[in-house]
Amino acid sequence: MIKFVMCITRHPDMTREEFQDYWQHKHGPFFMENADAMRAKKYVQSLTIETPLNDGLQDSRGMRPAYDGVAEVWFESEQDLMEGMSSPEGQKLGAALLEDENKFIDHSKSSAFIVREVEF
Secondary structure (H helix, E strand, C coil): CEEEEEEECECCCCCHHHHHHHHHHHHHHHHHHHHHHHCCCEEEEEECCCCHHHHHHHHHHCCCCCCCEEEEEEECCHHHHHHHHHCHHHHHHHHHHHHHHCCCECHHHCEEEEECCCCC
C-alpha cells in the first residue's frame, strides 16, 4: 500500500478550534462519503494538540512550529491512486475536495507527498 500524506497548516483566519471542528466534522465526512470514487482504502486525521511537549520538541531541535494536523489516505497501489484521481468521477471529486480545503487550509504553508510505510 501507499499513502498520500498532507501536513496541514490552517487558514490564517481560523482558530485552532474552528479548524479542527471544520476538518473533523465537515471535510472528513465529505471525503469518506466519496472515498470509493478515488479508490481510497483508509483515511486518518491526526490533529495537533496544545501541549508544552510540542514547544520542547521544536525548541530542542530548532524546528519550525508544528503543523495543525496531518491527513493520511491509504491506497492499494500507486496505480489505484492515479486511476482513482484521473477518472471523471475522481477528477470531479478532487476539484470539490480542493474547493473545500480552501476554506480551512493554508496550502502555501502546507505540504503533500506520497509515501510507502516501512515497519520495524
